[in-house]
Amino acid sequence: MNELLLGLADDELVIGWRDSEWTGIAPLLEEDVAFSSIAQNEIGHARAVYERLTDDADALAFDRPLDEYRCAPLVELRLLDWGRTIARRWLYEVADEIRITALMEDPDVGGLAAKINREEAYHRMHAEMWRERLRDEPRFRDAVTELWPYALGVVLPAQREELAARVGLDEVEAVERGLHTDDFAPLWDEMTMVRRSAPVGSQW
Amino acid sequence: MAAVEIPQDEQAFLAYVQAGGQVETADWMPDDYRAKLVKFIEMHGNSELMGVLPEREWILRAPTLQRKLALTAKVQDEVGHAQLIYRVVEDLGKPRERCLADLVDGKAKFHNVFHYPTKTWGDVGVIAWLVDAAAIISQKALLKCSYAPYARIMKKICWEESFHILHGRDVILAMVTGTPAQFELVQEALNRWWGPLMQFHGNPIPKEEDPMYLWRIKSQGNEEARQQFLEGYVPQIWELGLTVPDTKLRRRDDGVWEYSEPDWDELMHVVTGHGPKTDERLAFRRRFLDQEQWVRDAVLVA
Amino acid sequence: MIYEVFRRERKGQAFEHAGSVVAPDTEFAEAWAREQYGRRGESVALWLVPRDAIHDVEDWADEFDLKYRRVDGYSIKARLKEARERAAARAG
Numbered sequence: 001m002n003e004l005l006l007g008l009a010d011d012e013l014v015i016g017w018r019d020s021e022w023t024g025i026a027p028l029l030e031e032d033v034a035f036s037s038i039a040q041n042e043i044g045h046a047r048a049v050y051e052r053l054t055d056d057a058d059a060l061a062f063d064r065p066l067d068e069y070r071c072a073p074l075v076e077l078r079l080l081d082w083g084r085t086i087a088r089r090w091l092y093e094v095a096d097e098i099r100i101t102a103l104m105e106d107p108d109v110g111g112l113a114a115k116i117n118r119e120e121a122y123h124r125m126h127a128e129m130w131r132e133r134l135r136d137e138p139r140f141r142d143a144v145t146e147l148w149p150y151a152l153g154v155v156l157p158a159q160r161e162e163l164a165a166r167v168g169l170d171e172v173e174a175v176e177r178g179l180h181t182d183d184f185a186p187l188w189d190e191m192t193m194v195r196r197s198a199p200v201g202s203q204w
Numbered sequence: 205m206a207a208v209e210i211p212q213d214e215q216a217f218l219a220y221v222q223a224g225g226q227v228e229t230a231d232w233m234p235d236d237y238r239a240k241l242v243k244f245i246e247m248h249g250n251s252e253l254m255g256v257l258p259e260r261e262w263i264l265r266a267p268t269l270q271r272k273l274a275l276t277a278k279v280q281d282e283v284g285h286a287q288l289i290y291r292v293v294e295d296l297g298k299p300r301e302r303c304l305a306d307l308v309d310g311k312a313k314f315h316n317v318f319h320y321p322t323k324t325w326g327d328v329g330v331i332a333w334l335v336d337a338a339a340i341i342s343q344k345a346l347l348k349c350s351y352a353p354y355a356r357i358m359k360k361i362c363w364e365e366s367f368h369i370l371h372g373r374d375v376i377l378a379m380v381t382g383t384p385a386q387f388e389l390v391q392e393a394l395n396r397w398w399g400p401l402m403q404f405h406g407n408p409i410p411k412e413e414d415p416m417y418l419w420r421i422k423s424q425g426n427e428e429a430r431q432q433f434l435e436g437y438v439p440q441i442w443e444l445g446l447t448v449p450d451t452k453l454r455r456r457d458d459g460v461w462e463y464s465e466p467d468w469d470e471l472m473h474v475v476t477g478h479g480p481k482t483d484e485r486l487a488f489r490r491r492f493l494d495q496e497q498w499v500r501d502a503v504l505v506a
Numbered sequence: 507m508i509y510e511v512f513r514r515e516r517k518g519q520a521f522e523h524a525g526s527v528v529a530p531d532t533e534f535a536e537a538w539a540r541e542q543y544g545r546r547g548e549s550v551a552l553w554l555v556p557r558d559a560i561h562d563v564e565d566w567a568d569e570f571d572l573k574y575r576r577v578d579g580y581s582i583k584a585r586l587k588e589a590r591e592r593a594a595a596r597a598g
Contacts, residue, residue: 020263023279024256025489027496028503029287030527030538032256036280037545040273058268082499092249122540129533133502194325195267198386203378204267204325284542291526300528359526364546464524503530 002053002133005109007177008099009049010071011154013061014184016042017191018075027082038123045116052112057131060071062195066180068187073149073175076184083139084147090127091144096120098159107184150175163190209369221350221420228352229295237419241297241351244401244421249289250307252282257485258322258333267325274371278332281364288357295353300453301500313340317400319479325384326393329379332372334397334437338404339366339414341432345424373440380444387445394441395449402463403471405429434461509535510560512553514545521553 001198018038026032032171055195074092079085100120103113143169152174153176164171194204214234227233259279264270290300306312317335320329343362349355379498381384411417411425434453438461441448452464474482508528512521524543529535535554543549 017264018596020260023260023263023276024253024283025492027499028494029253029283029290030529030534030541032283033280033287033545034537035542036283040276043269043273043276050269053330058270059271062267082496089269098326129537132533137498137502139498154388166572190264194262194265197325198267203382204271204375204384205577281544284545287542288525291528297525360525363548503534504528 001106001108002101005049005053006072007072008103009046009060010069011075011092011096012042012049013046014071014187015039015067015075015088016046018077018189019089020081021078021080022085034126038126041119041123045119048112048116052109056196059200061072063200066185067182069179069188070177071184072150072154072177073179074154075182076146076181076187077147077150078183079143081139083134084143085136086127086130086134087140087143087147089123091147092154093120093124094197095151095154095163097124098162099155100164102159128153144169149173150168155178165175181186213249216245218418221503222418224420225350226352227350228353235380236415237421238296240415240419241354241421242293242298244416245289245296245351245354246293246298246303246306247313247315249293249303251318252286252289253307253486253489254318255282257480257488258318258320259328260343261322262325262328266324270370271375272375273305274330274450275328278371279366281368282395285357285364288360289354290388292353292357304493308493310482313477315474316403316474316479317397318485319471319474319482320397320400322395323341323395324389326379326389326391327397329375329390330393330397332395333376334372334441335404336365336368336372337437338401338429338433338501340369340473341429341436342405342424345422345429348420350420359381376444391446394446399467399470400474401433401468402430403468405433407466407468407471435459468473491496507535508557509539509554510557511539512530512555513549514551515549521551524549524552525558527554537562560572 019035019042022035023032025033028031031054046061047057050060052177054060074088077088077090095116097120100113100117104110104117106113124158131140144204148167148169149172151175152163152171157161198204211465212232214236217234217237219230221227221237227237228310243296253463257277259275259282263272263275263279271286277316277455290303291304294300303312307314317338340362340470343358344367346358347355349358351381376390379390406426409425411422413423414425416422417425436456438453438455452462455461473479477483507530508526509532510526511524513524514521526529527535527538527542529538532554539552539554543552
């Protein structure tokens with residue numbers, strides 16, 4: 001379970017980081033604001049889950065060496081174009097819903113998962129709204145195809161059939177958790193550079 | 205849909221706004237008033253937007269989850285303010301797309317402070333605490349703007365800004381009570397930002413000679429705003445053991461703050477698009493504006 | 507399309523005009539208005555109305571003096587003083 005939770009928290013931390021890359025440069029100011037809200041929720045979820053695993057959420061979030069992070073490759077990818085960003089948002093939300101709903105059954109973390117699930121409702125509305133708008137746009141459709149193997153890697157193998165059904169694509173070989181993509185090292189580097197500039201345990 | 209009360213005559217309009225009269229979007233207004241209003245409000249919108257870029261890098265580098273959340277929320281507010289502000293400009297006749305195009309083409313102005321680099325986490329604290337403080341002083345004065353739609357959004361803007369300064373001060377306090385190296389980060393950032401901060405409110409043109417004040421678009425003179433800033437914040441800076449890089453800075457017995465003459469040439473040079481980071485930041489915005497034009501095309505058709 | 511946004515801050519208060527949002531349809535308008543007027547919990551409800559749907563009324567004709575219909579059309583001081591004086595005289 002802890003491994004599962006750590007994966008969830010790391011996913012939320014890293015996708016929150018990726019979503020905040022759009023700050024100041026989203027195609028519409030309104031979306032800049034919306035992405036900031038989504039990113040804040042994601043960081044908040046990461047924090048809540050880290051706090052289940054440890055007393056010092058910041059240490060867990062920022063002080064691990066690179067190879068101890070358990071995020072899925074999907075969230076690590078640097079996708080600074082809107083078509084691929086929205087494709088990832090949508091695929092991630094569908095996958096995440098399956099994962100979170102399963103966790104809601106757990107007697108231990110069920111309550112936390114339910115809270116996360118309630119906030120995610122707005123993320124899903126937002127992703128669905130964009131998918132509707134961009135469904136015929138080649139940039140979006142190609143991106144979904146490209147990111148599909150990565151999306152499958154977000155959920156457990158037993159959950160992939162359902163994911164495929166919801167997304168409307170055939171299951172393919174997933175890009176599994178475990179090996180980080182090339183995009184993760186620069187992200188980790190930037191994410192932790194201020195933190196690493198002072199001794200461990202420094203206050204900020 | 206002409207308003208009945210506002211006289212269609214420039215002198216009468218001037219008397220009207222100087223007596224505290226408020227102007228709504230559909231009312232008649234002198235061409236000069238409208239032109240100055242659009243330029244002023246557009247510059248404000250541009251500033252909110254350009255303020256995002258220096259801070260964006262530090263969201264990505266924030267050293268705790270709390271700071272990451274707070275900085276994201278602060279910057280989010282600034283983009284939200286830009287949206288509100290450009291809406292007001294749009295209702296006055298200039299579409300947002302044109303404002304953004306003029307901005308990235310270097311044809312429009314934004315406040316001096318957003319043309320400078322941010323170098324360390326110390327800058328994050330100094331900006332959130334002192335740059336936002338300087339801005340809020342101007343923004344509070346704008347609550348009395350004669351153009352009512354702008355005055356109304358200033359209410360929401362001021363309400364949202366209230367946590368920004370607290371967040372900034374909290375960041376500073378954590379560092380000045382942390383390691384000596386962290387204290388130095390703050391001092392070093394303050395040394396770099398002091399010049400631009402002193403220039404921020406503009407040169408001390410007497411308000412009776414400032415058209416913005418005559419039209420009651422601004423309700424406060426530049427020097428008045430700067431004095432308010434010094435009075436409010438220098439004591440707070442000094443009480444932390446930080447120094448201000450101006451040997452002439454002192455408060456006279458009559459309450460007026462004396463200081464070294466700011467470099468007005470530098471201010472003019474910077475706001476006309478020659479700041480250290482101007483080109484880079486505009487180019488960054490332009491790159492994404494162009495890259496994502498297809499998104500606006502897909503969305504802004506009903 | 508421009509949508510005017512009205513917000514209710516708290517139950518018991520009336521909806522107030524809060525601003526406007528440009529959006530292609532009500533779905534986008536809602537998403538964006540939620541962000542702009544609700545992300546800090548500052549509203550319990552929003553109304554989104556296309557600007558075109560608003561019928562505005564701004565001119566009034568009030569040519570003849572109809573002050574009798576308003577509070578400022580009444581000046582009772584003088585008569586009240588006299589009435590009090592007469593009542594005092596009757597009692598005394």
